[in-house]
Amino acid sequence: MFALIRAVVGRDLRLAMRRQADIVSALFFFIIVVSLFPLGIGPEPDLLRKLAPGVLWVAALLATMLSLPRLFADDHRDGTLEQLALAPQPLGLVVLGKVLAHWLVSGLPLALLAPVLGIQFDLDADALWVLTGALLIGTPALSGIGAIGAALTLGVRGGGVLLSLLVLPLYIPVLIFGAGAVDATVTGMGAQAHLSLLGALALGGLFFAPWATAAALRIALE
Amino acid sequence: MNNRLINWFKYASPQSFYPLAGKMIPWFWALAAVFGVAGLYIGFLVAPTDAQQGEGYRIIFLHVPASWMSMFIYLVMAGWAALGLAYNTRLSGMMAQALAPTGALFAFLSLWTGALWGKPMWGAWWVWDARLTSELILLFLYIGFIALQSAIDDPRRADKAGAILALVGVVNIPIIYFSVKWWNTLHQGASVSLTKAPSMAQTMLWGMLLCALACWMYSIAVALMRARSIMLERERHTEWVRALLGGKSANQE
Amino acid sequence: MYWNSFSEFLAMGNHGVYVWGSVGVMALLMILEPILIAQGRKSLVARLQRQFRAEQADTTERREQGTRRSKN
Secondary structure, three states: OHHHHHHHHHHHHHHHHHOHHHHHHHHHHHHHHHHHHHHHHOOOHHHHHHHHHHHHHHHHHHHHHHHOOHHHHHHHHOOHHHHHHHOOOOHHHHHHHHHHHHHHHHHHHHHHHHHHHHHHOOOOHHHHHHHHHHHHHHHHHHHHHHHHHHHHOOOOOOHHHHHHHHHHHHHHHHHHHHHHHHHHHHOOOOOHHHHHHHHHHHHHHHHHHHHHHHHHHHHHHO | OHHHOOHHHHHHOHHHHHHHHHHHHHHHHHHHHHHHHHHHHHHHHHOOOEOOOEHHHHHHHHHHHHHHHHHHHHHHHHHHHHHHHHHOOHHHHHHHHHHHHHHHHHHHHHHHHHHHHHHHHHOOOOOOOHHHHHHHHHHHHHHHHHHHHHHOOOHHHHHHHHHHHHHHHHHHHHHHHHHHHHHHHHHHOOOOOOOOOOOOOHHHHHHHHHHHHHHHHHHHHHHHHHHHHHHHHHOOOOHHHHHHHHHHHHHHO | OOOOOHHHHHHOOOOHHHHHHHHHHHHHHHHHHHHHHHHHHHHHHHHHHHHHHHHHHHHHHHHHOOOOOOOO
16 A cells, blocks of 8 residues: 555656756746735835734645646646556555655745745744644645646646636635644644644644545546 | 336436426426525514524525535536436436536526625635635536536437536535645634534524525426437437427427 | 604614615515526527427327437
């Protein structure tokens, strides 16, 4: 089981490495969106500190969305996906591997980059740590839930926009607890509860989403 | 394969459901009208005023049934979706597709009446109250469902993809609701909240229940109407639709 | 009956705009929806009937030529 997941992750990472431009552009999208907010709002540190958690998290959601349409599209086009669906190994595990690979190339870099952007918003060290931690915990849930949307819109016209329409409402709990964790740290309430709930969401998402995704993929392949 | 199923499953085939639905629709309209008139009569003419909110509270007779319906319809939709995935019946997908626009309509009406209620009560058209916010997200979920179904050309795939989305949504709705509630209590405290419902007099409760029943009947009638159109459209290549429509035209000629 | 006069009923204790705004929009949409569905159905039926008639004419023509249309 783990061998299968590791094989899928390794393969997807190798493929992603061949298209590094995609990863980099998603990251720059994240950086640019976050940097636009102070320009739109004004440079007062108090205001920025208050807005930082929400802005960073919303930008992270949008940046995750960017790479989702390609999660299954390439494999679908060259027929790999059909092979995987026909293989004796459960499709859910393959999907889990692909979700983990997606997280490694989209969620993980976002989380590592976020503290740098947090400094732009005058967050203190504690808040930066929590921001990184919350993104590390929360982004796997984003990849998992996003995979369902990517599978449902596979090969559908207008897939990209439709995908965001389907997936963004489902991201709301992650957004609330993720931004809430940072916000709680800034206001000095402690982020423990938020981070625990975020972890529960991520585990739940990684456990259930692959099966729903596998079902959606089978429908798309019919 | 259909022969082995229980007898009432025969109504799951569009061919026999179509005329049955046609016979039922007028009855549901009649019931909707009776319940609606009775509920509005009690709500707007008989019920006493509310001590706290004045006459503006009467919006409750529209707002609460609309909110209830928007939530129930999503559940019913998910129920049809689950049936469709489990038994692969053609009818299920059609019913889910027929219900979605009505559910979205009620979600919108709930937001609209909520805003018009909020203005005199809170002094603002919109507040980020947990219930209003959840209702808004529910509207987004309906819109996603409708958009997904209309983007997929093959009806069978549209049905199944929609079914998965509806089930994912139904699992997520409680999570979304509790997260929004949590967010709301953290950010606003108990400053504004709809929970201070007027202490329900017996007449108010009756008015609200009758209005809710009227909305139920309305939804069923409208959903059946829409389902009949969807059936004709999808089954246009089958003999029964040909006999139904072709026969008519033959008589006219 | 709770109200003393019709104008009082319309005023709704100074909340008339809000109450009647809710009632009006809800009534409008709930009347509009079935009308739209009925119209859509009517045009659908007309379209299908046209289509069937065209096919029928087509098949009778073909039958005269000696070919049989297979059931789909």
